[in-house]
Amino acid sequence: MTTIAVTGHTDLSEATVPLVREAVRGLLREHGRGELVGVSCLARGADTLFAEEVVEAGGRLVVVLPSRDYRGAKVKPDHAPVFDRLAAAAEVVTMPYDVANRHAYEAANTEMLKRAERLVAVWDGAPPSGKGGTADAVAQARALGLPVDVVWPVGSARGA
Structure with a gap:
């Protein structure tokens, strides 16, 4: 059994989504069906793409929610159906924060990394912001x- 966490940008350009999906699929192919656990916060973008590919590969999904209000406060209506579908198929761990903020995101990153053997980072290499984002999770994992x-x-970009 291999447990892989994900961190990544939420604002992938439309053209980047299939590039990232195929790259993540390639990384997950190394693991046989039933031998993979994916850990994700299910944010829009990289987290969700990764979670979908884990499920497609026959893996088990663990969702780490940063706060009790995360679904209502941070999940936009157009993202809600996929969020709800993936969360329903997963073990869900909610961090002990009422409100999604920097502390809650940092705690969620720590929890994900505590559970993981490796990290997949859908990341353009931008420096850390100190706010629990992608680069911060990469630095913490390292x-x-x-x-x-x-x-x-190649060809990936952040956008809308």
């Missing part, structure tokens, strides 16, 4: 000695 697979295919 500090813990976790292997990090950076996914940023």
